[in-house]
Amino acid sequence: MTDDLVAALRPLLIAEASAEAPASGAEPGDLEQAVWLRLLERLDSEGPPPDPSGWLRRAVRSEARRSRRTTRRELPYEHEHEPAADADRHDPERLALTAARHRALRDAVRRLPGRCPRLMAALLSPEDPTYREIAGELGISQGSLGPERSRCLGCLRRLLTPEVAARSARG
Template identity: 75%
Template sequence: MWLRLLERLEAGGPPSDPPDWLRRAVRTEARRARRTARRETAPAGDPADTGGHDPERLALAAARRRALRDAVRRLPGRCPRLLEALLSPRDPTYREIAGELGISQGSLGPERSRCLGCLRRLLTQEVAARGGRG
């Protein structure tokens, strides 16, 4: 961040609101790092090498993801939309999510917490119903 600030000072002078500039710069850099991490993949090795991921393990992981998506869809109220927005690959800000859902930005954290609690209870019940398997 300090390097970015020095570049900014050389290019156009000091920012008009340094604390605000720093917050925006850190947020932008964090988003850039997340996008880069998502795009990076391990170099391809031997095509026959599954990297320790046997087909059964891959199938089980896919089934867990499918079960999680199904559970999120069954959540009450705006929970499915909220969790979908929070996990969106476009990485929206709390302000953008609040605007999409028509709620205040300050209520997103408590709402998210309630939704995750509902999801936890739902999944716990499902695991218990299956006898603890999976």
């Protein structure tokens, strides 16, 4: 039953994900994998949807909206703390704070579970490898990197939240 459903929905999912991906800022493969995961979770809890093709279209659009929201909220890290002048780049206090931030990030990455430390190290690498290179290095499929990255970033966010919250003044 599940194999037949997957085989029947595969062409529709590929088409829908390819159509929604450019506007959402996501890769079509990431949208596809997120929808397959949603379908498997639904099959475990509720069984197959009554209208599988309608459910699939709604799921793809929902994942695309989620991706757009996430993309809008994320800011490039490289522009976060750009110094105003060359003199600021050699400021000992700024250098010490930057080193402490990098150290905290590396320590948190090392505490992540499973493949996350290797994946995050590859993503944070100064060589800036492609998804294909990272997938080859880790021995996993390229399509699973996006969801795996999301899970790892969620874990990293949870690890760093207490540290970030403790440093800022409340109230």
